[in-house]
Amino acid sequence: MEVTREEIPEAVGEVRQFEEGFTWKTVLGTFFVGIVIMPAAIYVGLVAGTAVGAAAQWMTIIVFNEVARRSFIPLKKQELYLLYYVAGGLAGMVGTALAGGPFAWWIWNQYFANSTAAKQFGIYGKIPTWVVPPPGSPAIINRTFLDSAWLVPLYLLLAYQVIGRLTWIGMGYSLFRLTSDIERLPFPLAPIAAAGATALAEVGRKEETWRWQVFSVGAVLGLIWGFFYVGIPAISSAFMVKPLQLIPIPYIDLTPTTESFLPSAPIGLVGDLGLLITGFVLPFPIVLGNLIGSVLCQGIANPVLYHMGYIPTWRPGMTIIYTQFATSFDVWISVGAGFAGAVAIIGFYSMGKLLATARKQYGGRGRGSLAPPPGRGDFPISLALGMWFFATLASVIICHKLVPKFPLWILVFFAFIWTPLNSYISARMIGFGGFFPGIPYLKEATIILSGYKNVDIWFAPIPLADYGGTAQFFREVELTGTKFTSILKAEALMFFVILGFSFLYWQYIWKLRPIPDPAYPYAQKMWPLNAMNSALIMTANLSPEQAWLLKALKFKVIGASFGIGLLIYILMNYFGLPPMLFYGFVGGVTGLPANTLVIFIGALLGRYYFSKRFGEHRWRAYTPVLAAGYGCGFGLVSMICIALTLIAKSVSYMPY
Numbered sequence: 275m276e277v278t279r280e281e282i283p284e285a286v287g288e289v290r291q292f293e294e295g296f297t298w299k300t301v302l303g304t305f306f307v308g309i310v311i312m313p314a315a316i317y318v319g320l321v322a323g324t325a326v327g328a329a330a331q332w333m334t335i336i337v338f339n340e341v342a343r344r345s346f347i348p349l350k351k352q353e354l355y356l357l358y359y360v361a362g363g364l365a366g367m368v369g370t371a372l373a374g375g376p377f378a379w380w381i382w383n384q385y386f387a388n389s390t391a392a393k394q395f396g397i398y399g400k401i402p403t404w405v406v407p408p409p410g411s412p413a414i415i416n417r418t419f420l421d422s423a424w425l426v427p428l429y430l431l432l433a434y435q436v437i438g439r440l441t442w443i444g445m446g447y448s449l450f451r452l453t454s455d456i457e458r459l460p461f462p463l464a465p466i467a468a469a470g471a472t473a474l475a476e477v478g479r480k481e482e483t484w485r486w487q488v489f490s491v492g493a494v495l496g497l498i499w500g501f502f503y504v505g506i507p508a509i510s511s512a513f514m515v516k517p518l519q520l521i522p523i524p525y526i527d528l529t530p531t532t533e534s535f536l537p538s539a540p541i542g543l544v545g546d547l548g549l550l551i552t553g554f555v556l557p558f559p560i561v562l563g564n565l566i567g568s569v570l571c572q573g574i575a576n577p578v579l580y581h582m583g584y585i586p587t588w589r590p591g592m593t594i595i596y597t598q599f600a601t602s603f604d605v606w607i608s609v610g611a612g613f614a615g616a617v618a619i620i621g622f623y624s625m626g627k628l629l630a631t632a633r634k635q636y637g638g639r640g641r642g643s644l645a646p647p648p649g650r651g652d653f654p655i656s657l658a659l660g661m662w663f664f665a666t667l668a669s670v671i672i673c674h675k676l677v678p679k680f681p682l683w684i685l686v687f688f689a690f691i692w693t694p695l696n697s698y699i700s701a702r703m704i705g706f707g708g709f710f711p712g713i714p715y716l717k718e719a720t721i722i723l724s725g726y727k728n729v730d731i732w733f734a735p736i737p738l739a740d741y742g743g744t745a746q747f748f749r750e751v752e753l754t755g756t757k758f759t760s761i762l763k764a765e766a767l768m769f770f771v772i773l774g775f776s777f778l779y780w781q782y783i784w785k786l787r788p789i790p791d792p793a794y795p796y797a798q799k800m801w802p803l804n805a806m807n808s809a810l811i812m813t814a815n816l817s818p819e820q821a822w823l824l825k826a827l828k829f830k831v832i833g834a835s836f837g838i839g840l841l842i843y844i845l846m847n848y849f850g851l852p853p854m855l856f857y858g859f860v861g862g863v864t865g866l867p868a869n870t871l872v873i874f875i876g877a878l879l880g881r882y883y884f885s886k887r888f889g890e891h892r893w894r895a896y897t898p899v900l901a902a903g904y905g906c907g908f909g910l911v912s913m914i915c916i917a918l919t920l921i922a923k924s925v926s927y928m929p930y
Contacts, residue, residue, distance in 0.1 A: 292649045295352035295760035303357040307364045308775040315365040316374035320794035334361040352756040375776025391805035402730045437665045444662030446744025449701040459705030464749040492903025499547045500908035505915035511793040521545035523795040529594045538580040538588040540597045542868040553876020554897040561877040563858020568865040595803045608828045612835025613860045651757030669737045677734045689737035700742025732812045
């Protein structure tokens with residue numbers, strides 16, 4: 275059923291007046307996040323594998339809103355929204371449990387280039403020097419960025435940062451004008467996100483006492499749990515060789531214990547209370563589908579498939595991490611690919627139905643105007659498309675110079691034909707239904723089938739992207755009444771702030787000790803698995819003996835899973851089950867039962883206890899604020915403990 279703009283909540287509605295959100299207060303907030311919160315985000319990512327993005331956003335809002343309120347210069351909602359946006363951008367993760375800006379990738383690249391996985395898969399020493407200095411380089415041995423070996427990676431990093439901003443702003447704004455202003459698509463999820471961001475302006479007002487009460491409860495939970503989960507390991511790492519972990523991070527591994535009766539099943543317990551609170555927030559059908567998918571596939575199917583001989587890579591004694599890798603290699607990477615393809619086809623089918631309905635209802639005619647609302651801070655579409663075109667052209671040229679033997683026509687096709695077309699389809703799908711699955715493994719399949727035989731292509735900036743989601747972002751900005759020029763100014767400031775502080779903090783932390791290290795439990799346990807997964811993909815286009823991804827991708831299993839995925843969706847639709855149950859099931863196929871079980875327990879508590887105690891409508895209003903409070907408390911205690919740890923380590927290096 276199509277959602278129309280008439281169904282948008284009145285609390286959000288259409289905005290008629292727009293105001294500037296980029297002020298000196300926003301500038302101060304940007305530096306506050308860079309100086310105080312970015313190092314905490316880095317450390318928490320290494321220690322616990324979690325993000326402090328929500329905590330950073332809430333803490334920035336609370337601090338500046340309270341200071342401004344007591345100084346009798348209250349912040350406008352546009353200023354608060356921009357602070358919220360900036361905090362999320364500076365403290366957000368740039369990769370798997372990697373936060374702290376673009377220099378985080380240098381840390382990962384130097385680890386991967388020298389990892390056991392790179393040696394086992396035959397790509398050690400083959401990673402180009404425009405990615406990372408070669409093994410044995412003084413820059414790697416001395417753990418320093420201040421070496422001439424990093425100059426070419428630095429030039430490329432700066433170029434990527436500029437090109438990335440120009441492309442997403444240019445194409446995203448153009449898609450927004452086309453789908454929102456002209457076609458008047460509803461973007462059903464944008465009002466929800468905009469209403470949540472706008473509600474931040476109410477924090478601290480006396481008439482909103484229930485928000486403060488719920489937020490405070492969540493903050494106290496986060497403070498207590500964060501101290502035991504992250505704080506104690508962080509503080510103890512300052513004076514102990516092996517940090518003290520009262521709650522093992524990230525799992526209590528039970529796989530070696532259960533392997534006698536559940537062979538190849540990754541069994542464990544997780545101690546992250548945030549997963550329980552996540553169950554409060556997520557829709558129940560998604561959580562239920564996740565649990566069914568993970569338990570059925572990882573807990574029940576794995577032992578059966580092992581006894582049938584379909585999981586030969588697994589060996590008794592493997593930990594939960596290596597068990598997950600082995601089973602994914604043998605079975606689940608292929609099953610996941612097939613299900614992902616089914617989700618994509620279902621998405622295109624749904625889009626076709628929506629377009630047919632719109633064409634019948636509106637006769638295929640646009641419903642808007644080329645003229646933007648006055649005062650919104652718009653800029654010419656020709657300028658936006660020009661930004662995108664020249665930045666994309668620059669990315670094609672750079673990529674061709676780095677990998678000159680890779681077919682140029684593929685780069686041009688991805689850059690100027692597929693990316694705009696796919697982004698427009700994505701924007702329309704999101705504009706109608708709020709979701710677009712994308713095309714799975716397109717880049718990987720293209721590289722494999724191209725016949726190119728070197729590893730360097732996996733590190734090249736191939737101009738393949740989906741900018742459909744940025745159209746919804748501009749719609750969110752519009753609904754908050756913030757001028758678009760505020761986003762442009764904020765991005766310009768963030769460019770310099772994030773580069774400077776990212777370089778400073780990653781250099782400092784890397785210099786303290788190698789990464790990963792026992793002081794960083796999550797990185798110590800998970801980075802080897804991530805390295806193996808990356809190496810698995812990067813050998814797919816090499817010789818047949820090294821094409822591990824081709825060995826892992828079993829096309830008969832992919833085809834069968836594709837058909838099964840479509841059949842499951844059709845049956846669920848026939849019996850009237852919610853579509854979210856299907857998408858949750860697909861997401862849980864490769865998920866660990868340890869995670870999905872805790873989330874499900876949270877969902878059960880919310881659905882059958884808290885909803886009945888507080889009322890379903892009120893509980894639904896409570897949960898986002900409770901989760902934000904927990905994230906704020908968890909991030910706050912993490913940042914305090916991490917600050918003490920960094921100070922203690924710095925003092926220990928001083929000769930007096």
